[in-house]
Amino acid sequence: MSLTAIGTLAYDSIETVHEKRDDILGGSGVHFGVAAANFAPVRLVGVVGTDFPDAHMDLLRAQGIDTLGVEVVDGKTFRWAGRYEADWNTRHTVDTQLNVFEHFDPKVPEGYRDSRFVFLGNAAPSIQMQALDQCQDAEFVVADTMNLWIDIALDDLKALLRRVDGLVLNDEEARMLSGESNLILAAQKVREMGPRYVILKKGEHGAFLVGDDVRYAIPAYPVDEVRDPTGAGDSFAGGFMGYLAAAESTEPRTLRRAMLYGTATASFCVQGFGTEGLIEGLGKHKRSQIESRFNELLDITSV
Amino acid sequence: MSLTAIGTLAYDSIETVHEKRDDILGGSGVHFGVAAANFAPVRLVGVVGTDFPDAHMDLLRAQGIDTLGVEVVDGKTFRWAGRYEADWNTRHTVDTQLNVFEHFDPKVPEGYRDSRFVFLGNAAPSIQMQALDQCQDAEFVVADTMNLWIDIALDDLKALLRRVDGLVLNDEEARMLSGESNLILAAQKVREMGPRYVILKKGEHGAFLVGDDVRYAIPAYPVDEVRDPTGAGDSFAGGFMGYLAAAESTEPRTLRRAMLYGTATASFCVQGFGTEGLIEGLGKHKRSQIESRFNELLDITSV
Numbered sequence: 001m002s003l004t005a006i007g008t009l010a011y012d013s014i015e016t017v018h019e020k021r022d023d024i025l026g027g028s029g030v031h032f033g034v035a036a037a038n039f040a041p042v043r044l045v046g047v048v049g050t051d052f053p054d055a056h057m058d059l060l061r062a063q064g065i066d067t068l069g070v071e072v073v074d075g076k077t078f079r080w081a082g083r084y085e086a087d088w089n090t091r092h093t094v095d096t097q098l099n100v101f102e103h104f105d106p107k108v109p110e111g112y113r114d115s116r117f118v119f120l121g122n123a124a125p126s127i128q129m130q131a132l133d134q135c136q137d138a139e140f141v142v143a144d145t146m147n148l149w150i151d152i153a154l155d156d157l158k159a160l161l162r163r164v165d166g167l168v169l170n171d172e173e174a175r176m177l178s179g180e181s182n183l184i185l186a187a188q189k190v191r192e193m194g195p196r197y198v199i200l201k202k203g204e205h206g207a208f209l210v211g212d213d214v215r216y217a218i219p220a221y222p223v224d225e226v227r228d229p230t231g232a233g234d235s236f237a238g239g240f241m242g243y244l245a246a247a248e249s250t251e252p253r254t255l256r257r258a259m260l261y262g263t264a265t266a267s268f269c270v271q272g273f274g275t276e277g278l279i280e281g282l283g284k285h286k287r288s289q290i291e292s293r294f295n296e297l298l299d300i301t302s303v
Numbered sequence: 304m305s306l307t308a309i310g311t312l313a314y315d316s317i318e319t320v321h322e323k324r325d326d327i328l329g330g331s332g333v334h335f336g337v338a339a340a341n342f343a344p345v346r347l348v349g350v351v352g353t354d355f356p357d358a359h360m361d362l363l364r365a366q367g368i369d370t371l372g373v374e375v376v377d378g379k380t381f382r383w384a385g386r387y388e389a390d391w392n393t394r395h396t397v398d399t400q401l402n403v404f405e406h407f408d409p410k411v412p413e414g415y416r417d418s419r420f421v422f423l424g425n426a427a428p429s430i431q432m433q434a435l436d437q438c439q440d441a442e443f444v445v446a447d448t449m450n451l452w453i454d455i456a457l458d459d460l461k462a463l464l465r466r467v468d469g470l471v472l473n474d475e476e477a478r479m480l481s482g483e484s485n486l487i488l489a490a491q492k493v494r495e496m497g498p499r500y501v502i503l504k505k506g507e508h509g510a511f512l513v514g515d516d517v518r519y520a521i522p523a524y525p526v527d528e529v530r531d532p533t534g535a536g537d538s539f540a541g542g543f544m545g546y547l548a549a550a551e552s553t554e555p556r557t558l559r560r561a562m563l564y565g566t567a568t569a570s571f572c573v574q575g576f577g578t579e580g581l582i583e584g585l586g587k588h589k590r591s592q593i594e595s596r597f598n599e600l601l602d603i604t605s606v
Contacts (some may be wrong), residue, residue, distance in 0.1 A: 184525040205508035219520035222487040256606040303559040
């Protein structure tokens with residue numbers, strides 16, 4: 001079953017303690033899409049400038065992403081620059097140029113509207129809502145958000161939360177949105193705002209899924225060399241939603257397995273710069289490599 | 304099979320954002336012992352001053368702890384004062400009075416020496432070694448340590464590590480001891496210093512066991528109200544070693560289950576001040592309450 005994702009296509013400039021790379025392909029829509037396409041066809045809604053080369057559009061299509069929903073408008077593609085400290089957990093945004101994303105008016109193509117699985121990548125909640133309004137067959141909607149929107153667009157975010165099935169957010173954002181320092185209570189309070197499921201992303205400490213009918217905690221896959229954590233959260237969401245869409249199910253057992261697949265997929269992301277880990281890193285036998293880490297994770301978490 | 308533990312008996316003064324309590328019973332030997340005694344008889348080696356009342360000695364015995372190895376010497380019992388910030392992860396030591404622990408010369412009673420399972424609670428590595436020298440039948444020795452000893456007694460600690468089977472330490476200590484920021488590599492390097500097994504304690508993020516024949520990650524039990532995290536690490540170690548001693552096994556499958564029992568046991572510790580969570584909190588049906596959380600943790604971590 002197909003999956004529609006709304007997200008950014010961007011050029012990222014990333015500095016780690018080991019390396020610096022400028023203008024590499026990134027963005028929430030790209031990372032999510034490349035990750036999810038390992039499991040199910042992905043329909044991507046986003047916007048790029050005229051500087052976005054055909055080669056990159058071809059690259060996305062070659063991964064299994066439908067780019068009909070990627071609008072090209074006059075101007076430059078969204079750009080983000082960031083720097084990671086040695087512990088990887090501290091990220092500094094050096095520069096953000098919204099460019100064509102500033103006036104993004106998401107248009108979900110007619111042919112995408114029967115998607116039952118929808119992912120709303122991090123964006124202003126009003127934009128996420130506009131996109132969701134066009135997905136009339138959506139049955140399982142998961143949104144991402146960030147501290148900025150909790151700060152400056154809380155009412156919009158609350159309105160959106162009443163309409164989504166799941167929210168992915170990191171522990172700091174969960175504490176901020178709920179006003180609760182205890183993560184278990186924070187997740188509970190966020191669920192009371194609307195989403196049946198809350199997925200807490202904890203970086204190197206893994207992720208935690210909370211719903212009425214399921215609680216499932218998973219550690220991160222033990223990667224011994226992180227090169228660039230950018231996109232890890234979106235790759236996780238991609239593996240998670242991609243697996244659900246392929247399974248055409250959101251049963252608790254499927255949700256648990258989807259958490260494992262999200263974790264396995266994200267582990268490849270952080271081993272390369274930008275999309276390298278998911279594209280070149282996974283190489284030709286993508287799905288079997290993901291299955292292999294899925295099985296390792298099963299072993300690491302089973303008694 | 305019995306278990307010998309070397310550790311402190313102390314009076315702690317603890318301040319959290321909600322409460323402050325002075326001079327409550329604590330110490331690594333106490334928390335470990337009270338936790339482990341839910342699974343197997345514990346033989347405790349430590350030292351107290353003449354201010355340690357019979358009532359507290361009786362309390363320990365009533366939990367199933369043999370106190371023959373607790374020496375009473377002239378002077379005051381070890382005292383520690385600490386304060387936690389609202390996130391629980393930041394702990395400030397306000398005051399430390401070693402008192403009788405300053406010249407602690409551990410004497411393992413003759414009757415303890417056939418213990419095959421030995422836990423060396425956090426102390427100067429030279430003291431841990433002195434105790435270990437007297438445990439001639441030890442087959443599975445696990446030590447705890449802290450940043451202080453990595454700083455001021457690294458050679459002693461390295462000598463000790465060559466003689467232990469397992470080391471429990473938190474992520475910061477693992478990074479410090481190994482010089483590696485990546486936790487997976489850090490655990491690997493610590494294992495190269497001697498212990499076959501390294502157990503990384505990550506507080507609210509759970510724990511990770513690494514050995515040649517096993518890797519097992521477990522989240523913390525989701526406690527919705529933490530009252531005092533003091534002793535959580537020792538309670539974890541107590542549940543872990545207590546279960547192993549009772550099972551008389553250190554097979555990978557038993558080690559995994561011991562991690563679950565350690566986690567379940569520690570969750571009760573943090574719900575009360577000092578030893579309250581493990582004693583009053585667990586009440587009359589201690590083992591069945593622990594089993595119940597063991598089963599919840601199984602559910603939270605299973606696909």
